[in-house]
Amino acid sequence: MGLACMKLVRRQRELRVDFFRGLALWWIFVDHISGNWLSYTTLHNFALCDATEVFVLLAGYSAGLAYGRSMLRNGWLFAAADAVRRAWTLYVAHIFLFVVFSAQVTWSAAALDRADYLDEINLDALGSNPYEALLRALALNFQPAFLDILPMYIVLLLIFALLLPLLRWPAVLGAVSFAIYAAARVFMLNLPTWHGDGWYFNPLTWQLLFMLGAILAIAPGEPPLPRRLLDAMSAAMLLVGLVVIYVVWERPGLTAALPIRLARTLFSIDKEGLHPYRLASILALAWLTTRLVPPNAAWLSRNFAWPFELCGQHSLPVFCSSIFLSFVGRLALELDDRWAMQIGVNVGGAAALVAVAALAAWYREKGRAAAARDRAEAAIPGLAASLAPASGPGNAPNDAVALSETARADTGLPQG
Amino acid sequence: MKPLKPCHVLALLAVLVAPTLAQADTPAASGCVIPSEFTEATTALPQVATALHPGGTLDILAVGSATVLGPGKSPAADGFPGRAAEALRAARPGIAVQVDVEGSRGISAAEQLDRIREALKRRPYNLVLWQTGTVEAVRNTSPGDFASTLAEGAELVTSAGADLILVDMQFSRFLRANANVDPYEEALQQAGSLPGVVLFHRYELMRSWVAEGRIDLERADRNNRQAVAEQMHVCLGRAIARLVLDGADKQP
Numbered sequence: 179m180g181l182a183c184m185k186l187v188r189r190q191r192e193l194r195v196d197f198f199r200g201l202a203l204w205w206i207f208v209d210h211i212s213g214n215w216l217s218y219t220t221l222h223n224f225a226l227c228d229a230t231e232v233f234v235l236l237a238g239y240s241a242g243l244a245y246g247r248s249m250l251r252n253g254w255l256f257a258a259a260d261a262v263r264r265a266w267t268l269y270v271a272h273i274f275l276f277v278v279f280s281a282q283v284t285w286s287a288a289a290l291d292r293a294d295y296l297d298e299i300n301l302d303a304l305g306s307n308p309y310e311a312l313l314r315a316l317a318l319n320f321q322p323a324f325l326d327i328l329p330m331y332i333v334l335l336l337i338f339a340l341l342l343p344l345l346r347w348p349a350v351l352g353a354v355s356f357a358i359y360a361a362a363r364v365f366m367l368n369l370p371t372w373h374g375d376g377w378y379f380n381p382l383t384w385q386l387l388f389m390l391g392a393i394l395a396i397a398p399g400e401p402p403l404p405r406r407l408l409d410a411m412s413a414a415m416l417l418v419g420l421v422v423i424y425v426v427w428e429r430p431g432l433t434a435a436l437p438i439r440l441a442r443t444l445f446s447i448d449k450e451g452l453h454p455y456r457l458a459s460i461l462a463l464a465w466l467t468t469r470l471v472p473p474n475a476a477w478l479s480r481n482f483a484w485p486f487e488l489c490g491q492h493s494l495p496v497f498c499s500s501i502f503l504s505f506v507g508r509l510a511l512e513l514d515d516r517w518a519m520q521i522g523v524n525v526g527g528a529a530a531l532v533a534v535a536a537l538a539a540w541y542r543e544k545g546r547a548a549a550a551r552d553r554a555e556a557a558i559p560g561l562a563a564s565l566a567p568a569s570g571p572g573n574a575p576n577d578a579v580a581l582s583e584t585a586r587a588d589t590g591l592p593q594g
Numbered sequence: 595m596k597p598l599k600p601c602h603v604l605a606l607l608a609v610l611v612a613p614t615l616a617q618a619d620t621p622a623a624s625g626c627v628i629p630s631e632f633t634e635a636t637t638a639l640p641q642v643a644t645a646l647h648p649g650g651t652l653d654i655l656a657v658g659s660a661t662v663l664g665p666g667k668s669p670a671a672d673g674f675p676g677r678a679a680e681a682l683r684a685a686r687p688g689i690a691v692q693v694d695v696e697g698s699r700g701i702s703a704a705e706q707l708d709r710i711r712e713a714l715k716r717r718p719y720n721l722v723l724w725q726t727g728t729v730e731a732v733r734n735t736s737p738g739d740f741a742s743t744l745a746e747g748a749e750l751v752t753s754a755g756a757d758l759i760l761v762d763m764q765f766s767r768f769l770r771a772n773a774n775v776d777p778y779e780e781a782l783q784q785a786g787s788l789p790g791v792v793l794f795h796r797y798e799l800m801r802s803w804v805a806e807g808r809i810d811l812e813r814a815d816r817n818n819r820q821a822v823a824e825q826m827h828v829c830l831g832r833a834i835a836r837l838v839l840d841g842a843d844k845q846p
Contacts, residue, residue, distance in 0.1 A: 212767035213812070290816065293699065297660060298768045300732050302700045323732070323772050373702075374733040449774065450734065508768070515813050 183532070184484045186539035192243070193478040193487055194471055199236045200486030200535075203496050205229035207527055210324060210504035213511045216524050226419040226447060230327070231460035234384055237331060237493075238391025241338055246345045246396040254343045261339040265332045268494065272328040275498045276315050279325060280304055282505055290509075299323045303373065314372045321371060324501050326378040333369070333381035334388045341389065348397040355389040358382055363451055376450075383452045387460065394464075401465075409469060412462035419459050422447070485532045492538035499534045503527045626829035627808060632799045633833055635792045639757040639841030645720040646689055646842050654679060654693040655713050655756075657706050658725030661764055662697040665823035670695050672824070674761075675723050677831020678838070685839060694719075702729050703743045710747060714754045721838065722751045725761035725796075727778045731769065737777035744785035752790040759837065760786055760793045765800035766812055792841055794834055800826070 187193075205220040206229045222228035241261065249257035280301060287295040296302045300322045304311045314320035318329040344351035361367060362383045368376030401408055426433055426444050433441040447453045477483060489496045507523040645652040656662050656675030664673025670693060671680075679693040696709045703726045710722060724747060730740045744760070751758040762782045763775060779797065786793025803809040809829065814822040 209771065212771040217771065291819070293660070294766070297700060297728070298732060298766065298772075306700075371734075373735070375736040375739070376734070378734050445780070446777065448777070512812055513815070 180481070180484075183488065183536050184481075186536055186543065187484050187487045188491060188539075189479075191491065192473065193483075194468075194473055194475070195236050195239055196487040196490035197478060197483055198232060198467070198486075198490070199240075199493055200488065200490030200496075202229040202232035202236065203489050203493060203500060204486065204528060204531065206233065206327075206497070207500035207504055207531060208524065210501070211507040211511065211523065211527075213515065214507065214524065215520050223423070224420065225416060225463060226422060226453075226459040227456045227463065228449075230379070230449070231387060231452075231456060232463075233493075234331075234334070234387045235391040235460055235464060236490075237334070238338075238388035239395045240391075241335065241388070242345070242392030242395030245338070245342060246392055249342050249345060250396075258339040258342055261335050261342070265335040265339070268328055268332045268335070271494055271498055272318075272325070272332065273316065275328065275501060276322075276325055279501055279505070280322070282502060283322075286505070286509060300373070310372075319370065319372050321378060324504075327497075330377065330379035330381050330384055334385055337381065337385045338388060338392065345392065345396050348393045351389055352393055355386050359386040359452070368451075378450055380451050383450075387452060387457065390461070405469070408465055412465045415458050415462035416466070419455075422455075485528075485535075488535040488539060489531055492535040492542075495538045496531050496535050500527075500531055503530055625808060625825065626832050627803070627806070628799070628829065628833045628836065629802070632795055633836035633840055635837055635841030635844055636786065637789060637792060637841070638844035638846040639721070639759075639792065639838065640790070640846045641720045641755060641757045642838055643842040643846075646686060648688045651690040651692060652682065652721065653717075653719045654691065654721045654723060655710070655719040656693055656695045656697070656723040656725070657710050657713070658697045658723075658761065659701050659706075659729055660697070660699040661728075662695055662723075662725050663699075664827050665820060672827060674827045674830035674834065677828050678723070678834040679831075681832045681835035682838060685835060697725075700729055702733075702735070703727070703740055703747075707743055707747045707750070711750060714750065714756070718754065719756045722756050722758050723761060723834070724751075724758060727763045727775075727782055728769070731763060731773040731775050731778045734774070737781050740778055741781035741784055744781060745788070748785055748788045748791045752788075757841070758791045759834065759841075760791060761796050761834070762793065763797045765797045765804060767804075768812075770801075792837065794837055796830060799830070799833060803829075 187196075208214055208216045209220055209222065209229065211217065220229065221232070245257045245261045248260060283295050283299050283301055284304065287293055287301075296305065303314075303320065304322075311320055318332070321329055341351060341354065344354060359382070362380060366376075367382055368380045369382070371377060403411075422444055433444065436444075443455075447455050449456065471478075478487070504527070507527055510519055510523050513519070642652065644650075654675065656673070662673050662675055664671075664676065666672030668676070670676050673695060675693050675695055679691040682691045683689070694713065696713055697706070701709075706724065706726055710724065713719070714722075726744070727740070730737075748758055760782055762779060763769065769775060775797070782793055785791060800809070803826075804812075809822060809826045811819070811822055811826060
């Protein structure tokens with residue numbers, strides 16, 4: 179079973195990215211179950227950033243690889259259309275998830291007599307004003323808890339499609355992206371929501387992390403500073419994070435000794451707008467990771483790595499399932515909060531996520547094989563007319579890199 | 595392992611017995627454990643103090659979202675404001691304590707402020723209990739706007755001749771994990787430092803109950819839920835009553 183699943187991992191890809199993307203997805207699942215003991219071991223306990231930053235940086239990296247290269251080969255319009263098509267896939271997935279999750283939470287709230295679920299997840303409006311709620315949900319303007327991540331991803335891809343030509347001049351893209359980030363933070367610009375004052379994950383600030391990921395993918399190059407210096411700075415940044423988390427936040431009294439401005443800053447490190455400390459934290463973490471894990475690291479092919487890689491390669495179905503499963507996990511822990519249930523929820527949930535990824539991988543492989551067979555058959559004269567064009571499910575891309583592969587296969591353009 | 599010396603045994607006993615002694619001043623029968631830090635008023639509550647003379651009447655207005663309504667059928671009696679009134683009556687038998695509850699699920703601080711304004715137009719109160727912040731944290735509205743709503747409310751209440759006790763968010767594991775509570779807590783703390791305003795730290799008190807396994811609504815099973823919710827409101831009410839009396843006894 180394990181061996182069969184291991185074979186489903188596509189090895190020609192950058193496995194480091196897949197591994198850490200899968201790890202981030204797993205952390206997102208673990209952290210979304212309130213009261214899960216395992217959530218005391220995830221990234222946000224040790225760094226100022228968390229799985230969201232990892233996920234967005236790597237999403238940008240994958241997008242850079244897929245659409246950035248495609249743009250260099252096929253031009254802006256072609257690559258941007260691909261990116262928009264991917265955003266559409268995400269949008270459809272988001273709406274489906276919205277319906278599933280709303281049904282799950284509202285039904286649970288009614289069945290278990292727990293109106294507070296609706297309060298906490300901000301689903302109240304669906305009951306009190308359903309007509310408008312549906313419209314607002316379609317406009318990504320009504321975002322209950324957990325349903326705020328995919329909308330950000332959609333908008334990030336659209337911004338990326340727009341800024342794509344700038345990838346030819348990474349410094350310019352970086353500068354433009356930073357300018358948008360800075361303006362959004364200083365002037366508090368955000369997209370609107372129905373009840374709140376803006377998206378929980380402000381796409382105008384988070385785009386910077388996404389673009390940096392894309393730049394790293396397309397123009398790795400030499401680092402701007404000596405490697406040793408970057409090592410030291412990154413380590414220092416992570417140390418600062420630990421001090422903030424375990425000293426400053428734990429003992430607010432100590433901050434009396436600090437200058438008031440610094441103390442205020444340390445207590446207002448916001449996730450919504452990707453606070454500069456969080457940005458610095460994820461960049462430091464990314465730098466040290468690339469220093470410690472070479473692209474061909476042997477452990478990436480070992481036994482424990484494949485479940486993460488498989489999840490990372492099929493991030494959309496895994497993410498959507500994790501939202502559903504994390505609420506099931508929460509209900510289970512509310513029923514019984516002892517060791518057996520804690521272990522059951524985490525092992526069962528992780529196994530389910532890997533199964534979803536394996537299923538997606540198997541389906542994709544099967545679809546591609548069928549498409550290749552159809553194409554071969556279509557090449558035989560006479561058969562071509564009797565067969566519809568190959569558009570099996572395997573042609574539906576599972577993520578950004580898959581999409582570029584499909585595009586390559588479909589267009590038959592030479593690969594740069 | 596070395597044999598235990600008598601002094602070790604004594605130390606061990608002291609460690610085991612000390613917590614039970616420390617709890618001796620709290621009503622053990624109902625299981626309310628309320629550390630004194632939660633019932634110390636940071637400022638005097640002069641309007642409450644004047645109402646608390648023998649034969650006097652303390653009029654309380656309680657405004658908030660779902661939790662002011664309480665778990666039972668009668669919001670005025672079963673929610674923590676009603677329980678606080680009950681505890682105040684028990685503590686000061688000569689005084690009539692009357693409470694009006696204004697609230698509904700999921701209303702924001704701005705809507706609550708409107709209700710306070712309306713209620714204060716209808717009749718005077720000595721004390722306003724204002725439970726707020728959860729809806730803002732869940733919806734991620736601007737903490738700055740929240741802070742100015744609170745400041746406006748504090749001004750309104752004090753100029754209407756009443757004291758104000760702010761009650762912060764309800765603790766839940768879900769909120770802790772998924773909502774950014776800190777900026778709203780900070781806004782409440784700021785408002786709590788205004789004259790005539792005291793902040794009741796419900797979030798921290800409830801968190802301590804959950805951590806010690808005393809009152810844990812999220813983990814209560816369906817059959818016990820009602821009983822646990824009732825106990826929670828009784829204990830919150832008692833804590834608030836102590837805070838009110840502490841503020842009344844303070845010299846302005």
